[in-house]
Amino acid sequence: MSFYTVEPAPARLNRSELAVPGSQPQMFEKAAASAADVVFLDLEDAVAPDEKVQARRNIIAASHDIDWGGKTLSVRINGLDTHYMYRDVVDLIEQGSERIDLIMIPKVGTAADVYAVDMLVTQAETAMGRRKRLGFELIIETALGMQNVEAIAAASRRNESLHFGVADYAASTRARTTQIGGVNRDYAVLTDPLEDGRRERHWGDMWHYALARMVVAARANGLRPLDGPFGDFSDPEGFEAAARRAAVLGCEGKWAIHPSQIALANAVMSPSEAEVTRARRILEAMAEAERQGKGAVSLDGRLIDYASIRQAQVLVEKADRIAAG
Numbered sequence: 001m002s003f004y005t006v007e008p009a010p011a012r013l014n015r016s017e018l019a020v021p022g023s024q025p026q027m028f029e030k031a032a033a034s035a036a037d038v039v040f041l042d043l044e045d046a047v048a049p050d051e052k053v054q055a056r057r058n059i060i061a062a063s064h065d066i067d068w069g070g071k072t073l074s075v076r077i078n079g080l081d082t083h084y085m086y087r088d089v090v091d092l093i094e095q096g097s098e099r100i101d102l103i104m105i106p107k108v109g110t111a112a113d114v115y116a117v118d119m120l121v122t123q124a125e126t127a128m129g130r131r132k133r134l135g136f137e138l139i140i141e142t143a144l145g146m147q148n149v150e151a152i153a154a155a156s157r158r159n160e161s162l163h164f165g166v167a168d169y170a171a172s173t174r175a176r177t178t179q180i181g182g183v184n185r186d187y188a189v190l191t192d193p194l195e196d197g198r199r200e201r202h203w204g205d206m207w208h209y210a211l212a213r214m215v216v217a218a219r220a221n222g223l224r225p226l227d228g229p230f231g232d233f234s235d236p237e238g239f240e241a242a243a244r245r246a247a248v249l250g251c252e253g254k255w256a257i258h259p260s261q262i263a264l265a266n267a268v269m270s271p272s273e274a275e276v277t278r279a280r281r282i283l284e285a286m287a288e289a290e291r292q293g294k295g296a297v298s299l300d301g302r303l304i305d306y307a308s309i310r311q312a313q314v315l316v317e318k319a320d321r322i323a324a325g
């Protein structure tokens with residue numbers, strides 16, 4: 001282990017993150033009653049320019065009036081290159097309730113972007129005497145943001161999570177996509193001729209590098225990595241396959257741009273019964289070894305290494321949070 005300690009972000013369930021346009025207040029109650037771990041109310045790209053001001057009012061009212069239960073509540077502000085952003089932050093903090101947990105910053109390009117929002121949030125929070133400190137969710141969705149992802153991840157103590165915004169990322173990098181978060185048949189390997197002379201085409205995951213890079217930057221800074229949207233909500237199998245790929249790489253959750261995607265994300269991002277049972281047995285074996293004053297931990301006749309013990313702790317904590325609902 002390095003002597004350097006990675007401070008983990010505050011622990012939250014973040015298997016699913018439901019996107020809700022701030023201009024659609026009729027959807028808020030349903031979102032609050034959904035099974036999503038996190039709901040983000042959007043002021044950015046799901047809201048047309050002439051609806052921005054009303055959307056802000058809707059969100060401020062909803063932070064007071066709606067019972068968000070045990071959910072984490074986030075608000076996606078407008079980009080730093082717009083004239084909406086400063087008032088998004090100031091009004092949310094001056095007029096919104098302390099029920100808001102997180103601010104989501106879109107299209108983060110440099111560490112200085114995060115620094116600038118941190119400065120504004122800190123001033124407004126201090127002036128209002130707020131007790132609760134807002135955390136940050138950062139969307140990595142431009143070539144610039146990906147180039148600077150390590151510095152961005154380390155830019156503020158408020159940072160909690162990095163999100164791969166595949167739609168804007170595709171636009172920024174001019175990737176040849178077919179649909180948001182989907183695959184492209186041109187990103188494929190053609191095998192050499194097989195025994196019978198046939199050649200097979202194996203489709204690949206064109207987002208692998210970007211997502212894997214973001215996951216490393218997030219984890220190296222104690223943040224949660226999340227995979228962003230999958231646009232075709234009439235394709236649950238496609239969504240599930242994308243979510244599984246993200247989970248395998250280490251993502252903690254995935255966005256839901258439609259309520260039907262929440263249960264799929266929660267299922268894929270939850271540890272299985274078998275995994276939880278084994279993790280609990282590892283921790284019991286560790287406790288038993290400690291009681292007996294033994295340095296080495298063994299289970300079913302095999303030595304358990306420390307990496308497995310740490311993984312078991314993380315998994316059991318997550319399972320307990322899921323059970324607590």
Ligand code: GLV
Pocket residue numbers: 139141164165166167168169228229
């Ligand atoms: C999300 O904001 C995206 O662009 O995918």
Ligand code: MG
Pocket residue numbers: 045106141165167168
């Ligand atoms: Mg975007």
